[in-house]
Amino acid sequence: MSATILLWSVTLSQWMLVAAMGCAAFRVVRGPRAQDRVLGLDALYVAAMLLILTFGIRTGSTIYFEAALVIALLAFVSTAALAKFLMRGEVIE
Amino acid sequence: MTGLDDFPLWAAILVSLLLLLGSGLTLLGTIGLVQFKSFYERVHAPTLGTTCGAGGVLIASILFFSVLQSRLALHEVLITVFVTVTTPVTLMLLGRAAIYRDRIEGKDGMPEFDSGEPPSDGSSAAGG
Amino acid sequence: MRRVLPYPLLTASLLLMWLLLNKFSLGHLLLGAVIAYGASWAMTALQPAKPRIRRWDLIPRLFFRVLGDIFRSNLAVATIILKGKRRQRTPGFIVIPLQLRDPTGLAVLACILTATPGTAWIEYHADNGRLMIHVLDLVDEQAWIDLIRDRYARMLSEIFE
Known part of the structure; x- marks a missing residue:
C-alpha cells in the first residue's frame, strides 16, 4: 500500500519537475536579454537538483545526494560568475 | 521501489504530500518565469522553487531516508542550508547587473536613484 | 582563547x-x-570583518519570523501566478531610507528580502543609506516601507549594532 502511494507521488512530482525544467529552458532559449537567460539557467539548475533528489527517493539509495550537492554548487558558481560578467564584462577583476 | 512493504503508511503519506508540495511550487515558479512580462518581475519567480520548493523535497528526502534506515539521516540539511544561503546572493547579483545594464542603455521606466542627497529622515529617526 | x-x-x-x-x-x-x-x-x-552579535536571544525569534514570512509569501506569489492575467497587478520599485548601517546586518537583510518571494533587493547606496527594492504586488508603498523597517531592520540593528 505505502509502496504504491510513494511510487505514484514520486512519479507525479518527477513529471512536474520535468515540466519545470521545460519552462526554465524556454526562458533560456527565448531570452529576450542575457539576464533573463541567466535567470532561466539558475531555475533550470535548481529543478535538476530536485529531480536528482527524487531519483534518490525512488531507488532508495543515498548515492544521488552527492550528485545533487555538486549540482547545487555548480549552480551557485556559474550563476554568480555570469552575473558578474554581465555587470562588468569580466569575471575576474 | 521494492522492499518498501513494511514502510509505515503515515510516513508514506507525509513524504508524498511534501514531495508534491515542493515540486508543485517549483513548477509554479517556473511557470511564473515564463508568464511574467519584465525581467524585474521574473526575478521573483524562481525563489518559489528555491525556498518552499526545495524545502519540501528536501524534508521529504530526510523523512524518507530516516524512516527507511531507522536512523536520523540529516545530510540533506547541507543542501538546504547551501541553497538558502546562495540563492539570495545570485539573485541580488543578477538584479544589480540588470539595473546596471538598463541604466547604461538609457531604457525608459528605470527609476532614478540619486546618491547625492542625505536620506529624508522623518519618522525613520526613531527606527535606528 | x-x-x-x-x-x-x-x-x-x-x-x-x-x-x-x-x-x-x-x-x-x-x-x-x-x-x-x-x-x-x-x-x-x-582577515574578514568580524561581526559582533549583541543579542543572541533575538536570533531564534528572527529565524522563525522569517520562516513564517517566507511560507506566507510563497502562497501569495503562487496565487498571483495561478490567477495569471485575470488580475491587475502593479509591480514597482520602492526606495527605503534605512538607519541600519552594520555590514553584517545589511547582508542578512539582503538575504531575507531576496529569499522572500515578492520582494527583491536591487541596489543599496552606502553613503546615504538608501535601499531600492522591487516589489511584485505594490499596493501601498508606505505600508511596504513600514513593514521592512519595523519587522526586520529594527530587529537586525538590535542584534548587530
Missing part, C-alpha cells in the same frame, strides 16, 4: 558539516576537527 581558536563558530560548523557528509565515527571526528581547525587558521589570512 582567541589566539588558540580564531573563529570558534566557523570551526564548529565546518566540523558539523564534515560529520554530516561522512558517517559519524571517532576517526572522522578527529580528522574533521583537524581540518576545521586548519581551515579556520587559513581564514585568518583573509
Whole structure:
C-alpha cells in the first residue's frame, strides 16, 4: 500500500519537475536579454537538483545526494560568475 | 521501489504530500518565469522553487531516508542550508547587473536613484 | 582563547558539516576537527570583518519570523501566478531610507528580502543609506516601507549594532 502511494507521488512530482525544467529552458532559449537567460539557467539548475533528489527517493539509495550537492554548487558558481560578467564584462577583476 | 512493504503508511503519506508540495511550487515558479512580462518581475519567480520548493523535497528526502534506515539521516540539511544561503546572493547579483545594464542603455521606466542627497529622515529617526 | 581558536563558530560548523557528509565515527571526528581547525587558521589570512552579535536571544525569534514570512509569501506569489492575467497587478520599485548601517546586518537583510518571494533587493547606496527594492504586488508603498523597517531592520540593528 505505502509502496504504491510513494511510487505514484514520486512519479507525479518527477513529471512536474520535468515540466519545470521545460519552462526554465524556454526562458533560456527565448531570452529576450542575457539576464533573463541567466535567470532561466539558475531555475533550470535548481529543478535538476530536485529531480536528482527524487531519483534518490525512488531507488532508495543515498548515492544521488552527492550528485545533487555538486549540482547545487555548480549552480551557485556559474550563476554568480555570469552575473558578474554581465555587470562588468569580466569575471575576474 | 521494492522492499518498501513494511514502510509505515503515515510516513508514506507525509513524504508524498511534501514531495508534491515542493515540486508543485517549483513548477509554479517556473511557470511564473515564463508568464511574467519584465525581467524585474521574473526575478521573483524562481525563489518559489528555491525556498518552499526545495524545502519540501528536501524534508521529504530526510523523512524518507530516516524512516527507511531507522536512523536520523540529516545530510540533506547541507543542501538546504547551501541553497538558502546562495540563492539570495545570485539573485541580488543578477538584479544589480540588470539595473546596471538598463541604466547604461538609457531604457525608459528605470527609476532614478540619486546618491547625492542625505536620506529624508522623518519618522525613520526613531527606527535606528 | 582567541589566539588558540580564531573563529570558534566557523570551526564548529565546518566540523558539523564534515560529520554530516561522512558517517559519524571517532576517526572522522578527529580528522574533521583537524581540518576545521586548519581551515579556520587559513581564514585568518583573509582577515574578514568580524561581526559582533549583541543579542543572541533575538536570533531564534528572527529565524522563525522569517520562516513564517517566507511560507506566507510563497502562497501569495503562487496565487498571483495561478490567477495569471485575470488580475491587475502593479509591480514597482520602492526606495527605503534605512538607519541600519552594520555590514553584517545589511547582508542578512539582503538575504531575507531576496529569499522572500515578492520582494527583491536591487541596489543599496552606502553613503546615504538608501535601499531600492522591487516589489511584485505594490499596493501601498508606505505600508511596504513600514513593514521592512519595523519587522526586520529594527530587529537586525538590535542584534548587530
